[in-house]
Amino acid sequence: xxxxxxxxxxxxxxxxxxxxxxxxxxxxxxxxxxxxxxxxxxxxxxxxxxxxxxxxxxxxxxxxxxxxxxxxxxxxxxxxxxxxxxxxxxxxxxxxxxxxxxxxxxxxxxxxxxxxxxxxxxxxxxxxxxxxxxxxxxxxxxxxxxxxxxxxxxxxxxxxxxxxxxxxxxxxxxxxxxxxxxxxxxxxxxxxxxxxxxxxxxxxxxxxxxxxxxxxxxxxxxxxxxxxxxxxxxxxxxxxxxxxxxxxxxxxxx
Numbered sequence: 288x289x290x291x292x293x294x295x296x297x298x299x300x301x302x303x304x305x306x307x308x309x310x311x312x313x314x315x316x317x318x319x320x321x322x323x324x325x326x327x328x329x330x331x332x333x334x335x336x337x338x339x340x341x342x343x344x345x346x347x348x349x350x351x352x353x354x355x356x357x358x359x360x361x362x363x364x365x366x367x368x369x370x371x372x373x374x375x376x377x378x379x380x381x382x383x384x385x386x387x388x389x390x391x392x393x394x395x396x397x398x399x400x401x402x403x404x405x406x407x408x409x410x411x412x413x414x415x416x417x418x419x420x421x422x423x424x425x426x427x428x429x430x431x432x433x434x435x436x437x438x439x440x441x442x443x444x445x446x447x448x449x450x451x452x453x454x455x456x457x458x459x460x461x462x463x464x465x466x467x468x469x470x471x472x473x474x475x476x477x478x479x480x481x482x483x484x485x486x487x488x489x490x491x492x493x494x495x496x497x498x499x500x501x502x503x504x505x506x507x508x509x510x511x512x513x514x515x516x517x518x519x520x521x522x523x524x525x526x527x528x529x530x531x532x533x534x535x536x537x538x539x540x541x
Contacts, residue, residue, distance in 0.1 A: 291338070291339040291340075292339055292340075292341065292359065292360060292362065292363040293363065294335065294339065294458075295335055295336050295339035295341045296341070298332065298335075298457065298459075299523065299526065299527075300322055300324060300328075300329075300332050301332050301335060301336055303322060304318055304319065304322075304332065304333070304336060304342070304353075305336070305341065305342070305355065308342065308353060308354060308355045309355065311354075312345075312352050312353065312354035313352065313353060314350060314351060314352055314353070315333070315351045315352075315353060318353055319333075323484065324461070324463065327461070328461040328462070328463070331459050331460065331461045332459070332461070333353075335459055339359065340356055340359035341355065341356060341359050341360065342354070342355060342356065343355075343356050401513060401514065401515055401521065402511065402512065402513040402514075402515065402521065403510075403511070403512040403513075403515070403521050403524050403525040403528065404509065404510070404511045404512075405509070405510045405525070405528055405529065405532065406507065406508070406509045406510075407507075407508050407532055407536070408505060408506065408507045408508070409505070409506050409508065409536065409539055410504070410505060410506075410540075410541055411506055411539040411540075411541065412475075412501060412504070412506060413475040413476065413499045413500070413501035413506045414474075414475040415506075415539055416475070416499050416506050416508055416539060417474050417475035417476075417478070417499055418475075419535055419538060419539055420478055420497060421443055421445050421474070421478070422443070423441040423442060423443050424441075425538065426438060426441040426443070426453065427440075427441050428534075428538050429531065429534035429535045429537070429538045430453050430455070430531055430534075430535075431455040431456070431530075431531065431534065432455060432457075432463075432526075432527040432530045432531055433457065433458070433530050434530075434533070434534065435458050436455055436456060436457050436458065437455075437456050438453060438454065438455055438456070439454040439455070439456045439462060440452065440453070440454040441453050441454070444469075445469065445472055446469065446472060447469055447470060447471070447472055448468065448469065449468070449469045449472075450466060450467070450468060450469075451466060451467035451468075451469065451480055452464070452465075452466050453465050453466075463484075464484075465482060465483065465484050466482075466483045467480035467481060467482050467483065467495070468480060468481045468483070470494075471496070475499060475501075476498065476499050476500065477496075477497065477498055477499070478496075478497040478499075479494070479495065479496045479497065480494075480495050481493070481494055481495075482494070482495055482512075492514065493512060493513065493514035493515050494512070494513050494514050495510065495511070495512050495513075496510075496511045496513070497509070497510050497511075498511075510528060510532070512524055512525075512528065
């Protein structure tokens with residue numbers, strides 16, 4: 288039961304639905320508007336929430352109203368309480384663990400409402416990093432927002448004005464499609480594109496710029512995502528890019 292509950296809250300879209308229902312019951316349309324994903328994906332997310340018991344649905348005529356079921360969270364809360372003492376001991380070792388991480392350095396900055404900037408350093412040549420962003424075979428190995436997700440499709444027309452396509456698939460089988468139009472192609476140091484998500488998705492029309500600099504076999508990569516509509520969108524994309532780049536670090540590791 289606890290695993291079902293944690294699975295229900297594992298996805299950011301489902302967490303946003305739960306947060307909205309925290310203000311009280313709402314119709315399906317009210318609680319899912321503006322989430323930036325397709326209707327089939329919304330249906331799958333609601334199914335997970337309902338099957339776990341976190342959300343209950345009441346149908347009156349043609350109106351479907353959703354509400355939280357707080358009792359369903361009791362098992363998860365009790366499990367967290369039992370683990371708290373263990374976690375507190377583990378937190379004491381976090382600084383040592385971070386100090387031992389040498390292969391990848393991460394710096395993330397968000398300018399409220401507009402821009403996400405992520406800087407990472409890799410023990411890999413610049414050409415390897417550039418290929419990871421432009422070779423469809425390599426893209427399918429890492430460009431997905433979660434360690435258990437997969438990239439169902441990737442297409443690259445590597446030229447200014449060319450098209451980029453990436454289709455991510457989550458653990459529930461829901462797919463998220465993003466496309467881009469390249470504005471800068473300068474291997475192996477610079478890449479830029481305009482991002483187009485699914486219909487109505489926040490961030491459509493925003494800009495991404497990638498700068499790759501190699502020095503003595505160590506490569507610094509800076510990803511800047513600008514033109515986002517608000518702080519919430521910036522936070523969502525920062526989290527998504529962070530998960531993708533965690534996968535990338537494993538792919539290019541020596």
